[in-house]
Amino acid sequence: MNTPFPFSAIVGQDNMKLALVLTAIDPKIGGVLVFGDRGTGKSTAIRAFADLLPPIKVVTGCPVNSEHHIDVPDWVDTASKKTHRINTPVVDLPLGISSDRITGALDIEYALIEGKKRFQTGLLAKANRGYLYIDEVNLLEDHLVDLLLDVAQSGENVVEREGLSVRHTSQFILIGSGNPEEGELRPQLLDRFGLSVEVLTPGTVDERIEVIKRRDDYDNNSDEYARSWDKENKKLRTKIQRAKKNLYSVSVDTNILECCAKICIDLGSDGLRGELTLVRTARALAALTGKKSVDIAQVKKIAPMALSHRLRRDPLDDAGSGTRVERSVEKIIG
Amino acid sequence: MPEDYMDISKLTEIALNLCSAAPQAFGGIVFKNASEAHMSHLRGLFISEKIPVTILQPFYTLKDLTGGIDAISTMSAGKLVTQSGLLEKPGWFIQVMGEKLPLENQAVMCKQMDEKQIGPILIFDDSRREDPNVLQKISDRLAFQVDLINVRHCDFEPSDPSTFDRNIRLAAITDNQRKALVLSAIKLGIYSIRPVIMAQKATQFLSFLDGRDFVSNRDLELASVMVLAHRAIIMQSDEPDQTDDTTDKIETSEKDEGEELTHDDQTQLLQDMIIEAVKAKLPSDLINHLKMQNKRVTNSSKTGFGHKIKAKVRGRPKPSTNGRPNGRERIEILSTLRNAAPWQKMRKMQQPGRKGLVILPGDLQIQQFHNRSERVIIFVVDASGSAAVARLAEAKGAVELMLANAYSKRDFVALIGFRGQFAQILLEPTRSLVQAKKNLSSFAAGGGTPLASGLEKALKLAERSRQSGKTPVMAVLTDGKANIDLAGNPGRNPAMDDAQKIAKVGCENKISAVFIDVGRKSNPNLSDLANLMNAQYINLPRANARDLSESLKMSLEKA
Structure with a gap:
């Protein structure tokens, strides 16, 4: 469609916005899972987010967006010596896509006309x-979920089919959205997302009116409306870039690590991915707010989004998983 | 109330015009209970005006909708031919048999509506009110709904949608009017924000169609009737008990702001007007029905004819393998093509005169599937006075525990409760723990034991699951002290007779079942009943939710 809705103009939904921004600061956090009811602006936010991301440098002609010439896979013969800047790719994976289109496959047209094998890249590239x-x-x-899990875990896409044997790096941040009432997500895939946020429909009348007003203004003239938010968007983009630069100078004390570990043990989350995400996300948040070191307040703020989807489901406990995390954090931190 | 609110033809005409003016804003119309004559009249409108229309069938695959490689043309042309998706076509779309539209198709359609500027979609939905709402996903994005149930086809004559140029100047809406819309939507239990946006757009377009540059109260009324009325879930003023948390929160914040009384009064007036208009539009039985709806079963996402077909041919695709097709197996065209492609140049040289692709039998690839049938565990739970309240809590717990690990086992869980006079489906087959919890929490206990009715409902559901390619297993939790017969009349003996009749039917239909006796002493009648149905009988007098789910799991493996 035309100009996306400006990210800064989204009313409320602070958790979702924060989660998205944090992954932009530290890609190692992993993906974001956005769950919520119909009509809460999940898709709008994510499409808006794409517009906010800073550009990246890529080798011209490289189908897998390699940064340096040395990273270009050997089967690529179109890469030139030059590099140029492109917007950070945000690739939509539509439902009903075939696995060929995801991983890439034999280029049929080329094979039919030239009688030679050539690899045609897919969405993972x-x-x-x-x-x-x-x-x-x-x-x-x-079966597509399995495929994505595998690539997300290894960071490499390996295609062995139709006599082709091709591999290339595929490191991406997974963003998923959905409505839990329409079907559950597998625990393995859940765990693969770094952060999870639940979006609710705006709670107050004023907020709802504001949403409608802004949407209306946007619909009437999307370009102009987007321009009027340019400044805000730019401010946020600069903030992200600064945070990204400072990320590794933010120190994490042992007592913070200890605290994170304790929370995870208390919640009984499987594996160590919980702790890792917790620490990384807290550090990204500290960098975003301009702190020199991580303190307990940041851990507290991000614990629900980093952990709530990793809990073992206990259907007999009626409290939502978010509440359980908060309870546990309260207990450990006091 | 002006006359034309009630005139369906007029309403349809307005809705068609609005959709034609701004397909992006309104999405389209859902037609309920349309007869063949209604449909052909609507189609006639498009034909006479030469507006292109694409008919969508529920069994279309996602590839049909969004496009992809056209295997047949690719083979005959000898080069890659892509096929554009149906949704990329210009003009209007008519989705027939909407009640069978799979969720995935809806998701794809929604996405196209969001991203591409596709034409308005008209959906014909033949589901009845008590059926689960299959169209939940897409109907949120379609502004209007027209119910044709009591409309004779000769009375239904909307004229064709006008065409508009792109220069539409929209009327301004005042803050009061906007706020009134927001508040009324909350009052009607509409929490999604999309309908409110659509209602606002509708008011503006209505005044535009009327040639005004301001929004009148009548526009507001009409727009609410058209966009909000069919989405109403609750009538709060009548039933204060049913307000849920969200509304409470919103209501309080509403009270907080009392600075400009006159301003707020105006809003209040408008709001009352909207609510009244919406109420008048709803038939009275519907209002009663709406009151019930909160307690009722919500929809399961897994219905529809699309699933039935897919379940048989889909499964989990395995890599294709070499082979010849026979009656059962299908050729995987794409991989066959891929197999043959690299050899084309060589084969063409061998057979110079030949046009198109040269495909040899050795290239043929057969599609393979992992065929793991999905199970539906149907819990039939006794919620009567005799099987005490505590039992019910344990049963609920067991259902939730089973669901919690249902994903890995690919099980669906459904729940039927029986108490008082009849049984009720509390949970359509689902895998969603969220949905299950929601429905289970509102299920109360007490009253008679209509065991026969419970079994009957369960058998019907089992048949239905079987039709959609799943394997049903029944788990009956009761003390077996049946005292209500199929017709809903009390009496121990007729009740047991009826139950036995149903059990025999179950046996004939070869539905596997487990009977769990939850009474304090084991009940010989129940074990007889289990025998009649060729089912297992377990006596578990003092089991908790965990034990229950454990032993259920074990016996279901055997069943």
Whole structure:
């Protein structure tokens, strides 16, 4: 469509916005899972986010967005010596896509006409060093989920089919959105997302009116409306870039690490991914707010989004997982 | 109330015009209970005006909708031919048999509506009110709904949608009017924000169609009737008990702001007007029905004819393998093509005169599927007075525990409760723990034991699941002290007779089942009943939720 809705103009939904921004600061946090009811602006936010991301440098003609010439896979013969800047790729993975289109496959046209084998890249190549966005992630077919899990874990896409043997790096941040009432997500895939946020429909009348007003202004003249928010967007972009630069100068004390570990043990989350995400996300938040070191306040703020989807489901406990995390954090930190 | 609110033809005409003016804003119209004659009249409108229309069928695959490689043309042309998706076509779309539209198709359609500027979609939905709402996903994006149930086709004559140029100057809406819309939507239990945006757009377009540059109260009324009325979930003023948390929160914040009384009074007036208009539009039985709806079963996402087909041919695709097709297996065209492609140049040289692709039998690839059938565990739970309240809590717990690990086992869980006079489906087959919890929490206990009715409902559901390619298993939790017969009349003996009749039917239909006796002493009647149905019988007098789910799991493996 035309100009996306400006990211800064989204009313409320602070958790979702924060989670997205944090992954832009530290890509190692992993993906974001956005769950919520219909009409809460999940898709709008993510499409807006794509517009906010800073550009990246890529080798011209490289189909997998390699940064340096040395990273270009050996099967690529179109890469030139030059580099240029492109917007951080945000690739949409539509439902109903075939696995060929995701991993890439034999270039049929080339094979038919030239009688030679050539690899045609798929979405995983396009999404390298960027974002892969799956709307309705809970409706995705199981075998595609498996495939994505595998690549997300190894950071490499390996294609062995039709006599082709091709591999390339595919490191992307997974963003998924969906409505839990339409189907659950597999625990393995849940765990693969670094952060999870739940979006609710705006709670107050004023907020709702504001949403409608802004949407209306945007619909009437999207270009002009986007321009009027340019300044805000730019401010946020600069903030992200500064945070990204300072990220590794933010120190994390042992007592903070200890505290994170304790929270995870108390919640009984499986594996160590919980702790890692917790620490990384807290550090990204500290960098975003301009702090020199991580303190307990940041851990407290981000614990629910980093952990709530990793809990073992206990259907007999009626409290939502978010509340359980908060309870546990309260207990440990006091 | 002006006459034309009630005139369906007029309303349809307005809705068609609005959709034609701004397809992006309104999405389209859902037609309920349309007869063949209604449909052909609507189609006639488009034909006479030469507006292109694409008919969508529920069994279209996602590839049909969004496009992809056209295998047949690719083969005959000898080069890659892509096929554009149906949704990329210009003009209007008519989705027939909307009640069978799979969720995935809806998701794809929604996405196209959001991103591409596709034409308005008209959906014909033949589901009845008590059926689960299959169209939940897409209907949120379609502004209007027209119910044709009591409309004779000769009375239904909307004229064709006008065409508009792109220069539409929209009327201004005042803050009061906007606020009134927001508040009324909350009052009607509409929490999604999209309908409110659509209602606002509708008011503006209505005044535009009327040639005004301001929004009149009548526009507001009409727009609410058209966009909000069919989405109303609750009538708060009548039923204060049913307000849920969200509304409470919103209501309080509403009270907080009392600076400009006159301003707020105006808003209040407008709001009352909207609510009244919406109420008048709803038939009275519907209002009663709406009151019930909160307690009722919500929809399961897994219905529809699309699933039935897919379940048989889909499964989990395995890599294709070499082979010849026979009656059962299908050729995987794409991989066959890929197999043959590299050899084309060589084969063409061998057979110079030949046009198109040269495909040899050795290239043929057969599609393979992992065929793991999905199970539906149907819990039939006794919620009568005799099987005490505590039992019910344990049963609920067991259902939730089973669901919690249902994903890995690919099980669906459904729940039927029986108490008082009849049984009720509390939970359509689902895998969603969220949905299950929501429905289970509102299920109360007490009253008679209509065991026969419970079994009957369960058998019907089992048949239905079987039709959609799943394997049903029944788990009956009761003390077996049936005292209500199928017709809803009390009496121990007729009740047991009816239950036995149903059990025999179950046996004939070969539905596997487990009976769990939850009474304090084991009940010989129940074990007889289990025998009749060729089912297992377990006596578990003092089990908690965990034990229950454990032993259920074990016996279901055997069943």
